[in-house]
Amino acid sequence: MKLAYWMYAGPAHIGTLRIASSFKNVHAIMHAPLGDDYFNVMRSMLERERNYTPVTASVVDRNVLARGSQEKVVDNIVRKDREEHPDLIVLTPTCTSSILQEDLKNFCDRAQIDSKGDVMLADVNHYRYNELQAADRSLHQIVQFYLEKARKKGELPEGKTEKPSVNIIGMTTLGFHNNHDCTELKRLMADLGIEVNTVIPEDASVNDLKLMPRAWFNLVPYREIGVMTADYLEREFAMPCVDITPMGIVDTARCIRKIQAVINAQGATVDYEPFIDEQTRFVSQAAWFSRSIDCQNLTGKKAVVFGDNTHAAALTKILSREMGIHVLLAGTYCKYDAEWFTNEVSDYCDRVLISEDNAEIADAIAQLEPAAIFGTQMERHIGKRLNIPCGVIAAPIHIQNFPLGYKPFMGYEGSNQLVDLIYNSFTLGMEDHLLEIFGGHDTKEGITKTMSAESNLGWSRDGLAELNKIPGFVRGKVKRNTEKFARDRNIAEITAEVLYAAKEAVGV
Template identity: 80%
Template structure:
C-alpha cells in the first residue's frame, strides 16, 4: 500500500504497556504528518494509570517475587516477540530462550528479541523446541498448544500465547490480548502460569486437604531449634491446619543449612526455596 499508493502504515503490535504506547504515538505521528493536530499523551497516561493494571502489578511484591525466574517463549513471530519484551522489559523475568516457527521472519524476530533473551531458536521442528525446553528446565513456558504438551510431560507450567491453540483458550467473555485492557490479561496469564506451577511444591511444604492436624495447634515446644519472637509471631499467622507442616519444613530447611535459630529471614528463605 505504501509503495503503490503512498499510504502510511503502522507495524507496531500493541501488546504490552510499552508497545501499546509506541503504537499510539506512531499513529499520532502519521495523522499529524497528514495535517491533523492531535496529542494522545493524556489518553496514554489515563489508560496506563486507570485501565491497565500491568504497570502497578509490575511494582507489586507478587510480581517482584518472579524477578529472575527463568522462562522460555515460543510461538508465531508477533506474539513471541511481544511476550519476550513484556517478560524481560516490563516484568523483570529472565527469558532464557525466545523462538518462533516463522522462518520467513527470522531476521525481524532476531532484531526484536536479541537484547531481551539469552538464546534464540528459529525452527518449525516440535522436537527441537521440546529438547531445548528439557535442556533449560525453565520455571514457566509461554508458547503454543504444542509447548503446553511438552510442559505437561516435563511438569512445567505453560501459558498459551499463540496458535496452534486449543478451544479452551478462546473464552466467551471479553478478554482481549492487545491494547491496555489486554495488558491485564497478559499479566494474569504470566502470574498464574508461574504460581500455579508452584502448586506441587507448595503442597509439599504446606500439606494438602487430608491433614489431620488440629486447627488450633500452635508452636510446639519440643524442638531443638530456637525461634525468634518475630518468627514465632509470623508462624502464628499461618492457618492452623498447615502450621505444623510449615514449622517442620522450615526447621528441616534450617538444619540442612546449619542454622541454630529460626528468624524471619530463615522463614522467608525456606519459603523462597519452595518456588526456586
C-alpha cells in the same frame, strides 16, 4: 525430506480458506481429494459457528484422474454461484491436488463466463508457502483485484475521510483471539478520536475494499497477515502503515505515538500523551501490578517463549522489560521471517531459536528447565510431560483458546489479560511447598525431563525409590545429571548406589 508428526503452521490452502471464509458473501471452492476437506469441520468447531462455513470441496476422485478436472470444477463454481449468489468465489487447490499440474486459471476463466459473481484463483505456491504466508498472499491478491477493478471502472473515491481514519488489516477467522483483539482495537481507536474505515478481512465485504484508500493510515497488528496488503497500499496509494503490535504497556504506547506522528504528518494536530499517561498510571492494572509485591515475587524467574512472530516477540519483551522475568530462550516457527524476529527479541533473551522441529524445541526446554513456558499447545503438551506450567500465547491452539468471554491480548485491557496469564502460569513458592507436603499431582514415578529418545539407561527399583524421595522441582535435574554420570562411565543400570555416587561426584 523429513517426516513431521506436528506442524506449527498448516498447509497453504488452509491460509487461503481462512481469508476467503472471513469475508462476507465470499465462497471458496477447494479442489482436493477426500481427506483434505477438514477445514469446514475445524472452523465450525473452533469458532463455534452458527452458520455453515462457506467452503465447498470439489473432490478429486478416480473419475477426475481419468478424465481431468475441468468439467467438474467449472460445474461446481457455476452451481455455487447460482445457489449462493456470492460476490466472489475463490478456487484453491491443496498440496495433493497441485500434483496434477492443471491449468486452474483457465478453469476460473471458463467459469467466469457463466457466473454473475467474480471468480478468482488463489495464486499461491503450495509447496513453497505455509498457512500464514498463503493467508498474507491471498488477502493481498483479493484487495489488489478489487482496487484495480474499481480503478478501471473509475469507482475509486477521491480524497481522505474528513476525520482521521484507519484500516485495520489482518483480522481473520481461526486467528488467536483475533475477534477480541479487533474489539479492543476499535475501542482504542474510538478513545483516540479515530474512525475505523474498514476492518479486513473479518466480516468485510469485497465491494467495500474500494473504500480503503480513503483512510489516513493502515494498522497491521499481526506480523503474519496483512503486511503484503499494507505494502501494496503504500506503493499504490501512498498510505502510511503502523505495524507496531500494541501488546503490553510499552508497545501499546509506542503504537499510539506512531499513530500520532502519522496523523500529524497529514495536517492534523493531535496529542495522545495525556491519554497514554492516564491509561498507564491510572486505568491499566498491568503497570500498577508490575510494581506490586506480587509481581516482585516473579523477578528473576526463568521462562521460555515460543510461538508465531507476533505473539512470541511481544511476550518476550513484556516478560523481560515489564515484569523483570528472565527469558532464557525466545523462539519462533516462522522461519521465513527469522531476521525480523531476531532483531525484535535479541536484546531481551539469552538465546534465539528459529525452528519448526518440535523435538528440538522440546529438548531445549528440557535442558533449560524454565519455571514456566509461554508457547503454543505443543509447548503446553511438552510442559505437561516435563511438569512445567505453560501459558498458551499463540497458534496452534485448541478449542479452549477460543474463549466465549472477552479476552483480548492487545491494547490496555489486553495488557491486563496478559499479566493475568503470565502470573497465573507460574507455580509460585507456596504452591510448590504445599504440593510437596500434600503430594498433590506430583506423584508420578521417576518423572523425566528428557524429551528426546536417546537414553537407553534403566533404573533399578531401589534407584527409582531414592529418586522419588527428591523434591519434584529439582528431581528432573538430578535425574539427568545422574544419567549423564552413568553414561560417561558406561553404567547400564542406575541403582541407589549409583545415584549416591553421582551426588558425591557432581553435586547433584
